[in-house]
Amino acid sequence: MTIFLSFAFFIFGAIIGSFLNVVLYRFNTGRGLGGRSKCPSCRRTLSVIDLFPIFSWIFLKGKCRTCKSKISPQYVLVEIFTAVLFLFVYLKNAAILEVSPLIFGVSVGVSLIIMCLLVLMTVYDFKHKIIPDEFSYAFAAIAFLQIFLSFNYETSSILFGIPLNFDGYMMLLSGIFVAFPFYFIWLISGGKWMGLGDAKLGLGIGWLLGVKYGFSAVVFAFWIGAIISLIAMGGVAVMKFISKKTANRKNRMGIQSDFKQLYSVKFQSEIPFAPFLILGLLIVFFLNISVMDFLAIFNS
Numbered sequence: 001m002t003i004f005l006s007f008a009f010f011i012f013g014a015i016i017g018s019f020l021n022v023v024l025y026r027f028n029t030g031r032g033l034g035g036r037s038k039c040p041s042c043r044r045t046l047s048v049i050d051l052f053p054i055f056s057w058i059f060l061k062g063k064c065r066t067c068k069s070k071i072s073p074q075y076v077l078v079e080i081f082t083a084v085l086f087l088f089v090y091l092k093n094a095a096i097l098e099v100s101p102l103i104f105g106v107s108v109g110v111s112l113i114i115m116c117l118l119v120l121m122t123v124y125d126f127k128h129k130i131i132p133d134e135f136s137y138a139f140a141a142i143a144f145l146q147i148f149l150s151f152n153y154e155t156s157s158i159l160f161g162i163p164l165n166f167d168g169y170m171m172l173l174s175g176i177f178v179a180f181p182f183y184f185i186w187l188i189s190g191g192k193w194m195g196l197g198d199a200k201l202g203l204g205i206g207w208l209l210g211v212k213y214g215f216s217a218v219v220f221a222f223w224i225g226a227i228i229s230l231i232a233m234g235g236v237a238v239m240k241f242i243s244k245k246t247a248n249r250k251n252r253m254g255i256q257s258d259f260k261q262l263y264s265v266k267f268q269s270e271i272p273f274a275p276f277l278i279l280g281l282l283i284v285f286f287l288n289i290s291v292m293d294f295l296a297i298f299n300s
Contacts, residue, residue: 013086178206221280
């Protein structure tokens with residue numbers, strides 16, 4: 001049963017990922033989500049064989065069946081990414097299904113909606129260096145509302161409300177606590193060091209994970225971002241070194257070299273941080289691990 005449902009959630013995630021590609025392609029273009037999809041190059045209306053998640057892109061070798069223009073790998077990557085997230089959501093909640101199908105359905109349903117929003121924000125920020133308010137506010141709203149959900153496994157009932165004590169108040173304020181450092185950095189830098197969209201994303205992270213795990217997600221994000229940035233800068237340095245050696249060799253042979261082309265490979269100083277935040281969120285969400293837990297592994 002577990003294997004069957006794992007496969008079902010993966011396929012369902014791939015299908016939803018295909019829909020998310022449509023949302024990403026048409027968002028802020030004035031086009032609605034209705035209507036058949038078309039090839040961006042030859043405008044041919046796509047058939048079922050062109051739209052089967054993951055497999056169509058592989059079968060067509062990443063090219064349009066008619067005009068042979070390249071299809072962006074974004075489509076298949078989004079489908080795979082969404083499928084994997086849906087699979088992980090099921091595995092995280094699989095044990096609940098045996099206790100209460102109702103609680104399983106509500107918990108999984110909320111998590112899947114959140115995963116879809118995270119995929120949208122990740123890809124859109126990668127492409128456009130901005131997080132649309134529609135996505136970040138929807139994520140924050142759902143994360144805030146899920147605070148009021150509690151599950152009684154003995155009676156298989158869903159309760160609404162939070163305890164009116166210190167822990168309850170901290171849960172309500174967790175989004176603000178996590179978002180404030182990003183807002184402060186944005187404020188004092190005039191938006192040069194960090195975008196306001198990261199602060200809006202921090203609201204949802206805090207309300208979804210709480211203060212402790214929310215800040216852990218942020219720390220993981222900074223660690224991952226630093227590592228990837230160092231790797232990227234190292235790669236650029238190597239490329240410049242190789243380009244310089246090649247240019248020197250050409251000069252010795254009497255071949256003219258364009259100086260601008262020589263240093264055309266540059267490290268982009270503007271790196272979208274939201275994907276790192278979301279990756280940190282996913283690590284904490286699925287592994288249920290905090291920074292202190294992570295560091296304790298190395299101290300043991």
